[in-house]
Amino acid sequence: MRENVDRNKNMVELKDVRQRFGDKEVLKGVSLKITAGEIFGLLGPSGAGKTTMIKIVTGQIRPTAGSAMTDGKCATDLHGAMYRRMGMMMDQFGLYGRMSCYDNLKLFAKIYDIKEKRILEVLEKVGLSDAKKCQAKDLSKGMRGRLALARAVLNEPAILFLDEPTSGLDPSTTQQIHELILEEQAKGTTVFLTTHNMAEAEKLCRHIALLHEGSIVEYGEPQDICRRYNHQNKLQIRLFDGRHMEIGNGRESAEMVKTYLEEGMIETIHSTEPNLETVFMELTGKTFA
Numbered sequence: 001m002r003e004n005v006d007r008n009k010n011m012v013e014l015k016d017v018r019q020r021f022g023d024k025e026v027l028k029g030v031s032l033k034i035t036a037g038e039i040f041g042l043l044g045p046s047g048a049g050k051t052t053m054i055k056i057v058t059g060q061i062r063p064t065a066g067s068a069m070t071d072g073k074c075a076t077d078l079h080g081a082m083y084r085r086m087g088m089m090m091d092q093f094g095l096y097g098r099m100s101c102y103d104n105l106k107l108f109a110k111i112y113d114i115k116e117k118r119i120l121e122v123l124e125k126v127g128l129s130d131a132k133k134c135q136a137k138d139l140s141k142g143m144r145g146r147l148a149l150a151r152a153v154l155n156e157p158a159i160l161f162l163d164e165p166t167s168g169l170d171p172s173t174t175q176q177i178h179e180l181i182l183e184e185q186a187k188g189t190t191v192f193l194t195t196h197n198m199a200e201a202e203k204l205c206r207h208i209a210l211l212h213e214g215s216i217v218e219y220g221e222p223q224d225i226c227r228r229y230n231h232q233n234k235l236q237i238r239l240f241d242g243r244h245m246e247i248g249n250g251r252e253s254a255e256m257v258k259t260y261l262e263e264g265m266i267e268t269i270h271s272t273e274p275n276l277e278t279v280f281m282e283l284t285g286k287t288f289a
Helices: 050-057 080-085 101-111 117-125 141-153 171-186 198-204 222-228 251-262 276-284
Strands: 010-021 024-035 039-043 065-070 086-090 159-163 190-195 207-212 215-220 234-239 244-248 266-271
Touching: 010 050, 010 190, 024 050, 024 065, 024 190, 024 207, 024 215, 039 050, 039 171, 039 198, 050 065, 050 086, 050 159, 050 190, 080 086, 086 141, 101 117, 101 141, 117 141, 141 159, 141 171, 159 171, 171 190, 171 198, 190 198, 198 222, 198 276, 207 222, 207 276, 215 222, 215 276, 222 276, 234 251, 244 251, 251 266
Parallel strands: 039 190, 039 207, 086 159, 159 190
Antiparallel strands: 010 024, 010 065, 207 215, 234 244, 234 266
16 A cells, blocks of 8 residues: 555646637636545546546646646646656557567666566556567557556556546456556555546546536536436336336335335335436536447
């Protein structure tokens, strides 16, 4: 576990950040805080501005207006040793197709003065030990994703930026990457995750922000957000005899539910709170595609 993690420290802080490319305003006054040791999820469809935000907080581009702080420093001033505390997984960022898995990580290890034994440790962790001599261009998409994540965690970063880390991957590879992300978080690593996968965000993230056309339209803990939009507040019940019913989730239904339970008639019972995709559709009028 990472020592002396101050859970009250803001590892990322944006204040009224705006980003314009020509006539298009990609980010429209975004403000948020991410505390040390949490997994934060930025959710939005393609084109919402997620990747632009990561590029701003990692110092790759300067915002048109507003300020961004990362690890206590102005994001536009990040350099040298500051980047040693960061890990990034952005598409095929940092991977060289004609180099082996091992040599891809060895190059990065030399730049950051990381001992070579760490390379073998990380390759084993991501399940690529047997593929260490394979060229990156010959790997499957899932294996390239795991190699990119290996590169991102090689330097044991204090803050990890993951841009759509499981996009297009099969369920098995996705699960492996989720486990690795949770392992990093358990060490005290702060994780900034962008995704359009609602289930992924609900599973991994402590807090999420829904980004729509450059603005944050909702923020909070995933389950709390869903509960806030539970306008129906009903119970959906399926009985063993095949009947379905929807009843109010309140005192008026308690006796009926009690009877069904005592007589062993209930096959399934669910409350009607929406999922994150339903919330997004309510807020924006659009599907999350």
